[in-house]
Amino acid sequence: MDFAYPYAALGTVLVILVYIWTGMMVTRARKVHGVIHPDTAGAPAFNRIWRAHMNTLEALPQFLPAMWLFALVISDCWAGLLALLWAVGRVLYVRGYAVEAGKRSFGFGVSLLATAVGLFGAAGVIVAQLLS
Numbered sequence: 001m002d003f004a005y006p007y008a009a010l011g012t013v014l015v016i017l018v019y020i021w022t023g024m025m026v027t028r029a030r031k032v033h034g035v036i037h038p039d040t041a042g043a044p045a046f047n048r049i050w051r052a053h054m055n056t057l058e059a060l061p062q063f064l065p066a067m068w069l070f071a072l073v074i075s076d077c078w079a080g081l082l083a084l085l086w087a088v089g090r091v092l093y094v095r096g097y098a099v100e101a102g103k104r105s106f107g108f109g110v111s112l113l114a115t116a117v118g119l120f121g122a123a124g125v126i127v128a129q130l131l132s
Contacts, residue, residue, distance in 0.1 A: 008071035011083025012064065018087045019060060022053040022094055045098070052097040052104070056090055059111060066118035073125045079118065086114035
């Protein structure tokens with residue numbers, strides 16, 4: 001079965017898998033640091049992993065619509081690449097944050113760049129079409 005946006009769809013799968021991975025990181029951190037459900041605070045190392053997981057959840061509703069708008073109005077293939085860039089950025093973000101809060105910045109910037117390109121790229125095309 002053919003469909004119009006296979007790269008954006010695959011990118012969505014990748015983004016969701018990254019989020020699942022962050023949840024697995026929290027589960028592992030709970031065991032290592034003795035943080036029992038439903039507690040969401042513990043040792044600083046646990047708190048950083050928990051925050052990285054929650055920050056990723058907070059970033060999803062910003063990135064996914066931007067990526068899909070980009071796929072619809074610009075390019076499915078490039079939207080898929082934006083998803084890959086976002087996923088790599090989030091992995092770097094989580095791994096850096098797990099070590100030290102100051103080490104999250106590069107990954108944050110990479111994933112923010114993917115979101116901004118998706119959002120402003122799509123918005124630019126939409127506005128240009130409306131003005132023409």
